[in-house]
Amino acid sequence: MKMISWNVNGLRACVKKGFLDYFAAMDADVFCVQETKMQEGQLELELPGYKQYWNDATRKGYSGTAVFVKEEPMSVQRGLGEQFPDDEGRVITLEYPQFYIVTMYTPNAKRDLSRLSYRLAWEDAARTYLCNLELQKPVLLCGDLNVAHRPIDLKNDRANRGNSGFTDEEREKMTALLEAGFVDSFRYMNGDEDGHYTWWSYMANVRARNIGWRIDYWLVSAQLATNIQTAAIHPETVGSDHCPILLELAF
Incomplete structure (x- = not known):
């Protein structure tokens, strides 16, 4: 089973930069996108053989998630439930007989950390x-979970400690999630290799010099860790400031 996740940073813009070519080449069973920045219907997206599920933000041109799947799910839920309203379109959950698939776009704490308290409540x-x-x-x-969990998950860890996406508080929340029974598939398969990133600033030559952060993840319930066949990052794929990530599972 092949699954892709990609923060496209505006799906309409990404489509103009090769999204459909990559989508066709991957031929994934599940293709999740974050930060669609659009309302369903603003783009005529023809994906033959796929069911489309969208969760749009109330605010136009902001946030948003979507999932494209070959197999129709048993059920679909948007958001985190009534206890934590999601008017920013950040979560879609698809239920299948063997598992749930959840795509998530975690709120950014903002450069001045003005949204850190909201972010921690979200976590x-x-x-x-x-x-x-x-x-x-x-x-x-x-x-896009918007956190570099460990120092090896970003290029300049010392300079960035305390910055949005690398605060101790955000990293501790990721640790808590992993300790609750989830496995970081990329680290499970690739160990402590550094230099692997999924997001780069738009500043000049930053991506070319691979000065990035790994903030996009496939996490799996621990009981499925032995089913992981491939967990890879595709930094050569452009179209967004993030790159796609791949997870292949044996079932």
């Missing part, structure tokens, strides 16, 4: 939501 709500799902069946979580 607690998301962890509770995911753990409740896991009581029923295993979970596959993907998306």
Whole structure:
């Protein structure tokens, strides 16, 4: 089973930069996107053989997620439930007989950390939501989780400590999620190799010099770790300031 996750940073713009070519080449069973920055219907996206599920932000041109799948799910849920309203279109959950697939676009704490308290509340709500799902069946979580978990997950860790996406608080929330029973598929398969990133600033030559952060993930319930066949990053694929990430599982 082949699955892709990609923060496209505006799907309409990404389509103009080769999204459909990559989509066709991957021929994935599941293709999750974050930061669509559009409302469903603003783009005529023809994906033959795929069902489309969208969660749009109330605010136009902001946030948003979508999932494109070959197999129709048993159920679809948007958001984290009534306890934590999601008017920013950040979560879609698809239920299948063997597992749940969740795509997530975690809120950014902002450069001045003005949204850090909201971000931390989101983290607690998301962890509770995911753990409740896991009581029923295993979970596959993907998306832009907006955190570099360990120093090896970004180029300049010392200079960035305390910055948005690398605060101690955000990193601790990721640790808590992993300790709750989830496995970082990329680290599971690739160990402590550094230099692997999924996001680069638009500043001149930053991507060419690979000065980046790994903030996009496929996390899986621990019981599915042995099913992982491939966990890879595709930095050569452009079209966004993020690159796609691949997870292949044996079932």
